[in-house]
Amino acid sequence: MKKIYPIIILLFISVSAKAQQLPQFTQYMYNTISINPAYAGSRDAISVVGLHRSQWAGIEGAPETQTLSIHSPLRNEKVGLGVSIINDNIGYENYTYAYADFSYTINVSEATTLSFGLKGGMSYYNLEEELMEEVPSDPFFSGETFNRWTPNFGAGLYLSAQNWYMGLSAPKFINNDNNEQSEYVALEQVHYYFTGGYVFDLSESVKLRPTTLLKMTKGAPLSVDVSGTFIFNEKVYLGANYRFEDAVGAFIDFQILPSFRVGYGYEYSISDLQPYTSGSHEILLIYEFRLGNTKYKSPRFF
Numbered sequence: 001m002k003k004i005y006p007i008i009i010l011l012f013i014s015v016s017a018k019a020q021q022l023p024q025f026t027q028y029m030y031n032t033i034s035i036n037p038a039y040a041g042s043r044d045a046i047s048v049v050g051l052h053r054s055q056w057a058g059i060e061g062a063p064e065t066q067t068l069s070i071h072s073p074l075r076n077e078k079v080g081l082g083v084s085i086i087n088d089n090i091g092y093e094n095y096t097y098a099y100a101d102f103s104y105t106i107n108v109s110e111a112t113t114l115s116f117g118l119k120g121g122m123s124y125y126n127l128e129e130e131l132m133e134e135v136p137s138d139p140f141f142s143g144e145t146f147n148r149w150t151p152n153f154g155a156g157l158y159l160s161a162q163n164w165y166m167g168l169s170a171p172k173f174i175n176n177d178n179n180e181q182s183e184y185v186a187l188e189q190v191h192y193y194f195t196g197g198y199v200f201d202l203s204e205s206v207k208l209r210p211t212t213l214l215k216m217t218k219g220a221p222l223s224v225d226v227s228g229t230f231i232f233n234e235k236v237y238l239g240a241n242y243r244f245e246d247a248v249g250a251f252i253d254f255q256i257l258p259s260f261r262v263g264y265g266y267e268y269s270i271s272d273l274q275p276y277t278s279g280s281h282e283i284l285l286i287y288e289f290r291l292g293n294t295k296y297k298s299p300r301f302f
Contacts, residue, residue, distance in 0.1 A: 038117030041073030041080020
């Protein structure tokens with residue numbers, strides 16, 4: 001097994017090298033700031049979101065991801081600022097993304113706003129020394145070939161009202177090669193995202209929130225996520241999601257305090273990996289400090 005494991009990880013690396021994908025999440029609707037800088041400040045509060053995902057439980061070296069984001073509008077409410085950090089581990093590979101976000105919002109109508117966003121920062125790519133020890137005779141895996149910081153920037157649009165939203169973004173524009181010193185190519189591919197959602201009032205105490213996320217990048221199939229969430233008394237969020245030809249899942253969130261929410265998500269793989277994994281798990285924590293001069297009369301649902 002020790003001989004087979006490095007080969008499996010190398011296959012993971014070769015696939016990601018051709019089209020490095022940003023991490024995917026079951027509860028993507030709460031992590032919009034990581035892919036769209038125009039979302040910064042949109043929740044009309046100082047918003048802090050932490051998320052941990054363990055993907056493909058049972059497979060050694062499977063992806064594990066942690067994200068932390070903070071964003072808020074400024075006093076004039078037209079400018080939003082944010083910071084997002086992602087730590088993504090895949091086998092012997094580690095990616096760290098640290099980005100700052102800026103947004104500027106204009107009023108399209110009395111109830112609708114359009115935000116323009118810019119994202120800029122650095123990505124760190126690291127290949128662990130343990131892999132070098134597993135394949136010591138391979139010249140591609142020698143020295144500090146793979147360990148480096150690279151700059152990048154992105155942009156996005158976010159159109160929203162109290163009960164719906166649409167977003168279009170590309171968080172990284174530069175196709176950085178994380179390994180410029182050998183024939184091995186580890187590119188940061190450009191990802192294009194479209195997000196959208198709507199909140200329906202089913203009764204005074206129950207709402208339905210369908211959302212979707214489309215992700216497109218060169219060298220990989222189109223990724224399509226759809227979800228539906230029932231919101232009970234604005235306290236309990238119970239939802240299910242489907243990622244086409246990849247996974248089905250469910251999640252539940254509790255608004256424990258007006259400023260604090262905790263959630264859990266689970267995905268069951270329906271891809272070729274299904275026989276080898278028991279599923280993926282997510283833990284979500286959200287803390288928000290609502291600003292005094294809020295422009296929204298009810299809580300934000302996305």
